[in-house]
Amino acid sequence: MYVVAIIAAFIAAISPFGGMIFTLAYGGKYREHISRFLFAMLFASALMLIIGIVEIVTFSDIILGIAIAVFIYFYVFRKTGNYQIAFLSAYIFNVFYAALRQMLLGAQIAENVNRAAAVYRQILESSFQNNPQQTEIAQQFVELSQQIFTRYYIGIWAVTIALGLYLGTLLVSRSNEFKWQHKSIRMPFETIYFLLAALILFLIPNSRELGINALAILAPLFLIQGISILDFFWGNFFKKSKILLFLLIISMVFNYFILSLIALIGLLDVWFDFRKINNMEDIDESHTS
Numbered sequence: 001m002y003v004v005a006i007i008a009a010f011i012a013a014i015s016p017f018g019g020m021i022f023t024l025a026y027g028g029k030y031r032e033h034i035s036r037f038l039f040a041m042l043f044a045s046a047l048m049l050i051i052g053i054v055e056i057v058t059f060s061d062i063i064l065g066i067a068i069a070v071f072i073y074f075y076v077f078r079k080t081g082n083y084q085i086a087f088l089s090a091y092i093f094n095v096f097y098a099a100l101r102q103m104l105l106g107a108q109i110a111e112n113v114n115r116a117a118a119v120y121r122q123i124l125e126s127s128f129q130n131n132p133q134q135t136e137i138a139q140q141f142v143e144l145s146q147q148i149f150t151r152y153y154i155g156i157w158a159v160t161i162a163l164g165l166y167l168g169t170l171l172v173s174r175s176n177e178f179k180w181q182h183k184s185i186r187m188p189f190e191t192i193y194f195l196l197a198a199l200i201l202f203l204i205p206n207s208r209e210l211g212i213n214a215l216a217i218l219a220p221l222f223l224i225q226g227i228s229i230l231d232f233f234w235g236n237f238f239k240k241s242k243i244l245l246f247l248l249i250i251s252m253v254f255n256y257f258i259l260s261l262i263a264l265i266g267l268l269d270v271w272f273d274f275r276k277i278n279n280m281e282d283i284d285e286s287h288t289s
Contacts, residue, residue, distance in 0.1 A: 001036070004030075008026060008041055009045045009062055012062045012066045013048060016061055016066060016157070016161065017164045018164075019062065020065075020070075020161055020164030020168055021167050021168045022168075024164070025175070027172075028074075028171070031078075034070075038067045055112070057101075061101075064097050065098075069097075069161070073086045073087070073090040076090075081178065083172075084180075087165050091158075094161045094162075098157040101154075113146055113153075117142050117143075117145070152212055154216075155214075158217040163220055170182070184228070185228035187221050187224075187270060191218060191221055191270060223259065223263040225265075226267075226269070227262060229266065232274075
């Protein structure tokens with residue numbers, strides 16, 4: 001268990017997304033001893049900080065963004081037996097953490113982004129030194145990426161953690177005798193009010209940056225609900241055809257239009273509850289037959 005916890009800390013230091021999935025999946029196996037498992041992660045990450053392998057931002061991400069969030073997840077799940085409530089609890093904690101992280105460590109985060117951008121610029125200059133046009137295009141891309149990561153770090157962190165929590169929950173559910181009713185995922189209706197507030201912030205020029213971050217925070221919730229809708233209506237069909245399921249996953253990963261469409265379906269489902277409409281049609285058919 002302790003070796004796995006140390007590995008989880010190393011993975012989280014490299015990638016919060018991978019670290020969340022790994023910690024959640026293996027935390028599910030050791031959920032009876034989750035406190036000891038996460039304490040081992042704390043010890044490993046503290047040692048990496050002392051040695052100089054990680055800096056304060058990464059250390060904070062491992063401890064608060066992942067380890068404490070996973071502890072909250074399993075604590076809530078133990079109390080409620082509900083995967084979705086556990087997911088939302090850990091996710092809401094991470095949204096607050098992301099905002100606090102930006103306020104307290106914003107300068108360090110910006111410095112890390114600038115340092116990474118400088119390294120990429122050097123690599124690009126050496127790679128395209130005989131092609132000034134390609135170098136200029138690549139430099140513009142790095143500059144754009146630098147601005148995005150500096151301004152929208154809260155939203156980027158939230159999306160990363162939300163997807164990590166979602167995939168980790170799928171793995172936890174598969175290894176648990178109590179399965180997640182994935183087809184019935186429904187986000188709280190109150191998310192609509194937060195969406196309206198985010199849109200208002202986005203439309204006001206002075207608060208547009210905050211609005212974009214808020215929209216990014218909400219987007220994965222609607223995306224997950226949209227995937228649940230697909231599972232409800234066509235899940236059995238895709239399970240029979242692994243090739244089509246694989247093609248769907250690939251298209252979702254590489255086609256942002258499809259991702260946006262699925263998120264829109266999830267958003268509309270908050271209002272219309274497509275599954276309820278489908279059940280009403282089934283009842284009508286049973287009465288007429």
